[in-house]
Amino acid sequence: MQCDYYDRHACRSCTLIEVPYADQVSGKEQRCRDLLTGRLGEQPQLRWLPSVRSPEAGYRNKAKMVVGGTVRRPTLGILDAAGRGVDLRRCGVCTPGIRAALPELARFVTTAALTPYDVPARRGELKNLLVTESPSGELMVRFVLRSDALLPAVRRHLPHLLRALPQLAVVSANLLPEHKAVLEGETEIALTERTTLRMPLGGVDLDLRPQSFFQTNSTVAAALYAQVAQWVDEVAPASVWDLYCGVGGFALHCAAPGREVTGIEVSEEAVESARAGALAAGITGVRFAAGDATRFALQAGTVPDLVVVNPPRRGIGAELSGWLESSGVRHVVYSSCNPVTLAADLAAMPSLRPVRARVLDMFPQTPHVEVVTLLERA
Structure with a gap:
């Protein structure tokens, strides 16, 4: 991508703009692999799917x-x-x-x-x-x-x-x-x-309110939701928790007849958006509540079959990682915008082994990346 602002040094935010796009994507994938290997060691059961590419320009919504x-x-x-x-x-x-x-x-x-x-x-x-x-x-x-x-x-x-x-x-x-x-x-x-x-994505209309968080790349976000929904359907859990659920993107895409899905998000504005999206789409079996994801997990008194986590850059932290490790939950899907904290969190959950991973280039021309992993209890 050519940018006059970058060439004039008016804005240098797109720090990878001079790197060919194919090399940007391969570099991000290798970095994610190296970080996970460095913290977890070799994972022979882990299969990396082909990276999801974005349009090089015009992607930021x-x-x-x-x-x-x-x-x-x-x-x-x-x-x-x-x-x-x-x-x-x-x-x-x-x-x-x-x-x-x-x-x-x-x-x-x-x-x-x-x-x-x-x-x-x-x-x-x-x-x-x-x-x-x-x-x-x-x-x-x-x-x-x-x-x-x-x-x-x-x-x-x-x-x-x-x-x-x-x-x-x-x-x-x-x-x-x-x-x-x-x-x-x-x-x-x-x-x-x-x-x-x-925000129509992948057959589901998400409801975005002014102060709600939403993925900045609609094309790649649709691919992310589709990938997670596919993994969840393959596992076929009867109950799912979507922690840090935002406006309900993962929860609504993972909903299915006979499946109970619970979405937890600290922002009440986002929770209202998620509820409105479910109502408009006629999706049942999904409930949303405002609250802290870690506190909810520690106080729930029950364990679902599968947990989806999509935390901010700081990751899920030691407390929630520890709960997931000891909870007995069979599968976790972890979507991360920071592979450094992802690797640290996975290292704190050694009983949950990564079996699938995929890099999604949500932020072309920058070093930032989204990576999603499917974890299975050993």
Whole structure:
């Protein structure tokens, strides 16, 4: 992939962009193999499936744009070392639909007089624009503001934006009053009648709310859900726990007649999304609850036939690894965005041997990778 921003040193986030794509994928696969072998030793029973490749460009379904510059000339992108805005609205890893919408959103900043937040001076209102595109082409836009002072202006000019972007289905304002390096705050204010974005993947429509996590690569996410569902169906468990379930991607894809599936997620917003997705799809035998995944497992008093875990980068940690090791659960599917913590967690569960593994290139042009493993009790 060629990128003018990278060539001009305006943005160097895609650190592997100069590496041929086939070499990127093979390098990630070898790194995952080496990490698992280094922590677990040789695993003769482990079979690596062919890696899942992504489109090299236009794959990222969510743009996290820092707003800089001025009202008349806003920048949507990142900040440089001095805190000045660097415009990246033509970023090649974003989906074509997002790239097409960003110029109109920049015009909206000017029309509605949304003062960009000046980080060094700590003044201004509009901090970030978060834009998500569904596989259907619909968009969700979130304005991250320092306060509610500009809400009247956003509401007043919003009808024009909706006419200019007919694919724009969900709009909200997020309030982030603190001066700190985070993307969003806790308060979300809906500005459209619709408050959820449907994300159709692999025959299941997932329900995405503004503050819910979703995989950033829809094509590879669909392959990930399909792979896990295939492994689960091969094992044919009567009961499944989906820990760190998010909006229910794994749980809903693994649901089947006669199978009890329980999804646990700390975010109540994501749990509501998961429940709505199950209801809309008419999927039964699935329940979702908000709570800490480790605490749920330790206090449940029962053990399912199979557990799916999809933790954040820090992994599942010693406590949940220890519970899985001693629980007697027969199978675990572990989906990880950090092979370092994956290897450490698997080393803490020696009775659960990896028998299948697959690398999924969720983040082309970067060193980041998703790897999923099927574990079987020895």
